[in-house]
Amino acid sequence: MQNRRTERGAFFPVFWKTDSHYNLVDFHKVFDLSQPEEITIAVEGTYNIKIDGKAIAGFPKTITIPKGHHKLSLKVYNQAHVPTIYINGRTVKTDSSWLVTFEDKEWIDQSGKVSDQSGTTWLNAGSANLNEITDLPSQYALPVKLLKPVQSEIQQDGILYDFGKETFGFLKLLGVQGQGQVAIYYGESKEEALSTSHCETLDQIEIQNSIPRDHTLNLSKAFRYVYVVPLNGVQLDSIAMDFEYAPLEDKGNFICSDAQVNEIYEVAKYTFHLTAREFFIDGIKRDRWIWSGDANQSYLMNYYLTNDSPTVERTMIALRGKDPVTAHINTIMDYSLYWFLSIYDYYRYSGDPSFIKQFYPRMKSLMKYCLSRRDQNGMLQGLAGDWVFIDWAEGLSKEGAVSFEQVLFARSLEAMALCAEIANYPNEALEYQEMAETLKSKIFDMYWNSEKGALVHNAISGKPTDHVTRYANMFGIFFDYFNEDQKLQVKNKVLLNADVPKIVTPYMRFYELEALCAMNEQAYVLDQIKSYWGGMLELGATSFWEEYNPDKKGIEHLEMYGRPFGKSLCHAWGASPIYLLGKYFLGVKPVNPGYTTYQVKPQLGGLQWMEGTVPTPNGQINIYCSSKEIKVRADEGIGTLYINSVNKPKTNTGQIVHLGGDNYTLELRPNTNYLIKYKAL
């Protein structure tokens, strides 16, 4: 996945350490059989198979396990691909209950790890739903479907094809004949495809066909437009493409009275799906890589749309890699920190502690790396090799200890404390919690400027500057690090203050709008969504962009990184309305992990009505809300519906609780249709 990017025809892999799979893996499971059982075996790799420790000669494809209590084990070596096994019998089958080891021989006795007498750590096997013996994991590819261009246009040297919207997949040249080359120039915009000298991706294909043949290209590309230029007497009939997609089901939904918001939601969904592949990647043209900060937003959107846990887990594992830690994730300090937050979020939405239990040692070693790089004030400054990213923004200072990084660091320590508790290391949980508290108070001592009513941006040589940016302040809001007075000051003096440099990436607008939502500024946020994302739609966007600055004009919008078409026009972080509308308009979020308890706090923010679904681990929550009534139904968990009404609302069931003022709550039980009418209307 990290090696599929090209730039103008040159291979362009990531610029950080990439780890391999374990190439020698031992799998085992113990069975109690009431009768002998024949099993079918398929393995990717060189292997042996043992019953009760005794190896069977050769590479058997079927064996019979005698009745009784038996241990079945396989040891598999595979350097090129991940060692995998497939066993199918009447009751003996491969699944995630099998235990695996790469024979680390580590003896860890405090935690939930299973260790045998030799000190070998056994973990649960990774598994995938490949249920046919012919479904080789190493050959796995996402499904494709055939798409044809919707339009074509003759240009000077060839034909420009338009697929109607941003798309992704394998180009097909149809009916190609002759000897020579075909040059292919891809564009997310028409201008890019026609710029043979500056388009970001291109292909050059050698043709030697005496009769017409079809060619499908090996490497997928992102494009809406394709400019095909046959050279030297090569001819072709037309083109098409194999559109490649991850088959993730939409379990969440949102629709409302505002057609523009609905269109924004649909394009956000499409953007999300294009970038939700084997892993959650940043953009489909560029970088096509897995980035922790980008992925953190994809996870959150996923919880409100596809709620696919395997893709979240795969992405988190791929980002972390293996020990030893030699650099920050993606080389970016903030991206290591987002990773901790992502793991705890995943637990909160899924309720599944197994990822934390299995990966706690790697959380710990990454945190150890971060802690080892603190300055004399216990804060993180960029050291050699560290990229302090924050956001794409002109003139953004990364000097000294940046407050934004410390706020993320504090939250990461809190996440570690929670995860240590879950992984059954209570003493470590206490240590992390203490470190978090210490750091939080240092943050306020160092950065809080009461005159500015804000955390300042950075401190140089231990001295705070008086420069204010939005970053630390907006995270401080939804991390709940401010007191009520500070919150109000931050809202008015930073978030709603046009003099503080504005944010021009959907990436940081995600958090900016989240902070405003957390302060019940839904009406303002809705306006922002409509003007910012709506602004991209007005410019013809069919997917949301890496960056959008409304002040730019024309082809300026396509530029980035000093390249005329450098900008990615389909970037995962552009899809955040999915999250904002689900979490802060429908108002649904888990309170206890996995929605065992949850809250529903619908806020129309000026909409006449809205209707939607939020997925939960084993079901969904449906909400309809208008200015007159609320309807709610959930499949699982105990919810609390928050209603803001000047008079006591009526409900078809249950007891409305008055919280004081205009605030009422209603307890939601599973599988019950609730109808709440505002008495006052």
Place this chain on the structure above:
Amino acid sequence: MQNRRTERGAFFPVFWKTDSHYNLVDFHKVFDLSQPEEITIAVEGTYNIKIDGKAIAGFPKTITIPKGHHKLSLKVYNQAHVPTIYINGRTVKTDSSWLVTFEDKEWIDQSGKVSDQSGTTWLNAGSANLNEITDLPSQYALPVKLLKPVQSEIQQDGILYDFGKETFGFLKLLGVQGQGQVAIYYGESKEEALSTSHCETLDQIEIQNSIPRDHTLNLSKAFRYVYVVPLNGVQLDSIAMDFEYAPLEDKGNFICSDAQVNEIYEVAKYTFHLTAREFFIDGIKRDRWIWSGDANQSYLMNYYLTNDSPTVERTMIALRGKDPVTAHINTIMDYSLYWFLSIYDYYRYSGDPSFIKQFYPRMKSLMKYCLSRRDQNGMLQGLAGDWVFIDWAEGLSKEGAVSFEQVLFARSLEAMALCAEIANYPNEALEYQEMAETLKSKIFDMYWNSEKGALVHNAISGKPTDHVTRYANMFGIFFDYFNEDQKLQVKNKVLLNADVPKIVTPYMRFYELEALCAMNEQAYVLDQIKSYWGGMLELGATSFWEEYNPDKKGIEHLEMYGRPFGKSLCHAWGASPIYLLGKYFLGVKPVNPGYTTYQVKPQLGGLQWMEGTVPTPNGQINIYCSSKEIKVRADEGIGTLYINSVNKPKTNTGQIVHLGGDNYTLELRPNTNYLIKYKAL
């Protein structure tokens, strides 16, 4: 290499963590060209190539580098095989001066590491003499030559072939016709090959030939005898084999007046060559694995025979693997410790500090692991997952803190101190030296029993036992840990004491005889060599064994591990006479690293004469010694010849220095033929 063992037809890989190569590697070198230069490029992997940071589209096979100062870089991804590059131009060529990184982004500023501004560590590329563009590193295989059996014998179900001596390679079935199977049973002994139910290795081949064809088996095997049993109407003409060997040149030699010793030396050489493959392995039938304790002896023999540095480096790297350290090397505590000793020995014999400089960080992390496992007395006891090996010997106690392990541990700390100095970490050198001193004094406090005149075997719960074994005592001798009085006591009360359990493996006899040689007991050692290794020859050995206990009879000699043919009859550690004869009879060893200074101290030990060669980094030292005269010639370095004579010897050149008593020395200059005659004779 670690995955080529089979046991009765079942795949049998190692039982410890194995690491992969780095799958994404950046290579670069800076050139100053007086004219433009076209280069040819071959790469194993997906790659890009950049001049001065600018990528060239596609995967070019030739490019032209403009004249002037330019940086050429390639980034290569390869999961299945090691990323490799081959560049050939007039002056621009790939070699070990290219720098590589896997983009660890680690910033290390104290040492000899080259780091760029981003903190990336650049190391020298590994290189091999594959000078044709078609020599793909991934396809590298050792050369083979055709061998035919010397004898065959019809047996009940098939034919038993004898290749005349222990051999290793790919069996060939010649002129095979019919439909069905051929069963192949291998034996290092005739008994083993004929024991279809208990031979250690076997093959079962499917045949479907309407006309006669030859089949060469895919996996090499070790054997002298092969019992071929065609089943179900399959016929074959004969068999042969592709004998596989590492093309290592013999640079050392030894010949003497004793024919039996000469035969022992020849069989030791053959044993060494059979086990010196891509790496130094333990045995060719079993385990075919790389074991640190075994390899430590192979390195030392290598310095007196083939002096091949690449095989030493490859083996040391393969043993160590990558960080993090999760277990001892080969899971064996002593084998981690031998690894430190091996590295320092390698520097002593080769004079090349580059291995230490590049791998010092991995030395440090392995030592950190060892140090983290000390008990409250600062000693190493076996913890869960640790194998305390010492030697194969019945009833050998591994309980508590074994003195042998502490002696190795102390020596390892001394080796770390020396390596830290070489790698330019003087403070760490001091720390290791202090730890070594502390441990050594603790060893004597804990284990020295003045009544027994020996270090006792172990201490249980901090209390020394009164059990004496040879292990710690013999290492203490040649590590020079005893004072003169202790040495004499150890010699008489342990080494020459028949009541102390005797050693039955050539492995530990290596060190036992080394200790005796270090105490000038060459005459005794020669007797031991003749009876112990000679004893194997008398039993028909054509290579030396894993274990030899003269008290056993008949097929008892073939048994081990509870299996009738479990013993390996060609084991690297059987070849130690190569080392003993070179180092302690010819008496040659480096004093300063790389033979810049060295000593020659010939000791006939009862031989009438001996003649031999010892390789040095860039030449050799030739010695002839009889009871009447010594001849010496060296290509490099400054030597000191030690002569023991009651009267002052005569020399054709130079000044004999009288050291007092019967001891004289002569300084040896390069490229000079020295002839020394004992005046008294």
